[in-house]
Amino acid sequence: MLEKFKKHVDLNLPLLKGKRLLVACSGGVDSVVLAHLCRKLGLDMALVHCNFGLRGAESDGDEDFVSQLAEQLGVEVLVKRFDTEAYAEKNRGSIQMAARDLRYQWFQEVLGKEGFDFLVTAHHADDNLETFLINLSRGTGIEGLLGIPEVNGKTVRPLLVFSQEEVMAYAQSEHIQWREDSSNASNKYLRNRIRHELVPKLKELHPTFLQNFIRTQSHLLQTHTLVDNHIQSIKAKLFVENGGSITIDIGELEHLQPTATYVYELFKAYGFTEWDDVQHLLTAMSGKEVVSKTHRLVKDRQHLILSELEGEPKRPYLIFENEEQPNLPLKLNLENVKSIEKSGQDTIFIDKEKLNFPLVLRNWEKGDYFYPFGMQGKKKLSKFFKDEKMDVISKEKQWLLCSDNDIVWVVGRRADERFKVGDSTRQIIKITQLT
Structure with missing residues (x-):
């Protein structure tokens, strides 16, 4: 031996x-x-x-x-x-x-x-x-x-x-x-x-039962390896990385047969155990979800969205004038400028005198609305998100820069008309989201 x-x-x-x-x-x-x-x-x-x-x-x-x-x-x-x-x-x-x-x-x-x-x-x-x-x-x-x-x-x-x-x-x-x-x-x-x-x-x-069992397990291991290689190739095509989460097209998933077996093999590594609930997500209404100890799987129109569970609940952050903000969940740079340059999704120019410091950085809540830059009238954020074709996870991760209770900027997407620079503006503040 x-x-x-x-x-x-x-x-x-x-x-x-x-x-x-x-x-x-x-x-x-x-x-x-x-x-x-x-x-x-x-x-x-x-x-x-x-x-x-x-x-x-x-x-x-x-x-x-x-x-x-x-x-x-x-x-x-x-x-x-x-x-x-x-x-x-x-x-x-x-x-x-x-x-x-x-x-x-x-x-x-x-x-x-x-x-x-x-x-x-x-x-x-x-x-x-x-x-x-x-x-x-x-x-x-x-x-x-x-x-x-x-x-x-x-x-x-x-x-x-x-x-x-x-x-x-x-x-x-x-x-x-x-x-x-x-x-x-x-x-x-x-x-x-x-x-x-x-x-x-x-x-x-059978006198050689144990030896036969060892050979059988070897065959099972080879079969398992074959299945696993196939699942990994399917996952590489079907699982699309999207801003920290994974998007899966339900139509493509349903074309895989037997679908229930594919669902099990594709999602088992993420801690899910209630397989009937996972399977039912394919035909559920948007917004339905299944949660494991480590992940959540959400139905969003024609897709499933897989993401890791967040740790601590997100809290609002205060941004004081002329102070560094080392603990923000995203990097924002506030700079006093004398004129407007070209703005974009990552940069906005605001009439500083319309702001009340400290500003608040928070996630969106139901009922939130703003006045989209370049438009007349207000718009609910839920409708704005729908027009932007944002999925459930992206909505939850969206940050809002606010002055008191008013939204100044849907960060990285759209500024608010109420805070724009006008002819009477005396002080301009440039706000940039840094990568």
């Missing part, structure tokens, strides 16, 4: 070489064998162990064992104890999920603070089969059937090509000691029932 492990690292996981590795070690046979293999390859490593305090003296024994193993291998060990039951109760989750959350939160913390490059875990082919069967039993797509990824960010699982039988055989042949976790013998948890009852039956049906 050592030679096979070395070849696998050389060919498929060279990223582990020359890096600082954090090897997760519970004290069980899988993680202990992984620690021995990594050490024999001369990899730069330390052990990391979680004591969840769920099995009393047995948990403390595991901690002592891992500390002794680190001493035996001549490597550093990092250990942390958790009050897992209190965490599970506070977060209203299962003990299993609490332990998983605590474990990976701490591992990520250690990776960041202690300068390690990768976390290495001891998941093997049988673990992958169990995950596949759990996902299959719950209902899943192709990604769920891919099981556990070998490399996922900074987490690497170099034993996925090995069976539990191979790991055990190596431990016995090398006279490696390990700890048995009594909870693994219980059928209380779904994974253990699959491990003890279902997997042995499947292996009875």
Whole structure:
């Protein structure tokens, strides 16, 4: 197994070489064998162990064992104890999920603070089969059937090509000691029932079931890669960047068949989970939206608009006369001038005596109106936006420069007639939006 492990690292996981590795070690046979293999390859490593305090003296024994193993291998060990039951109760989750959350939160913390490059875990082919069967039993797509990824960010699982039988055989042949976790013998948890009852039956049906499963997952991965490449090419044509958001033509999206599958594949990376709601947006009224934890998807006439959720709500900003404004959301330059030059969307000239400082920079609100420069009478901003063919997101991001409650400038689009320079103007102020 050592030679096979070395070849696998050389060919498929060279990223582990020359890096600082954090090897997760519970004290069980899988993680202990992984620690021995990594050490024999001369990899730069330390052990990391979680004591969840769920099995009393047995948990403390595991901690002592891992500390002794680190001493035996001549490597550093990092250990942390958790009050897992209190965490599970506070977060209203299962003990299993609490332990998983605590474990990976701490591992990520250690990776960041202690300068390690990768976390290495001891998941093997049988673990992958169990995950596949759990996902299959719950209902899943192709990604769920891919099981556990070998490399996922900074987490690497170099034993996925090995069976539990191979790991055990190596431990016995090398006279490696390990700890048995009594909870693994219980059928209380779904994974253990699959491990003890279902997997042995499947292996009875076909002696090479596990090897066949590994080949099947390889085929699934290739199919997934093919699908992903196709989706990326569709996304490159369909997703149009537009001022910080993405616009998608609904007509073109509906031409893709099966549309529901394309919708899932195109938008799954943005955190959406209510797929019926996303699908219904295609035929919904303008203004309807679906929100994920990170993004929003808005129907705007014949388009969908995808954008990241804003953090803090936008607040109005005050602009004082003759003061620098370093914290504005956009760069505005106010300059006293003696005459009017050529103006444009980014520059306006205003009768300064008609302004009341401080000016206010804010987003538009329903009911806002102004007197468009060059026109007679007032116009609601909602109508102006419609005439400008602005989408929902662009409207929300539009800034208004105001004097008291009056709009001076729909920034970057149109000035207000009431503040224009006239024959009686004595002081002119030039306002420019800088890029």
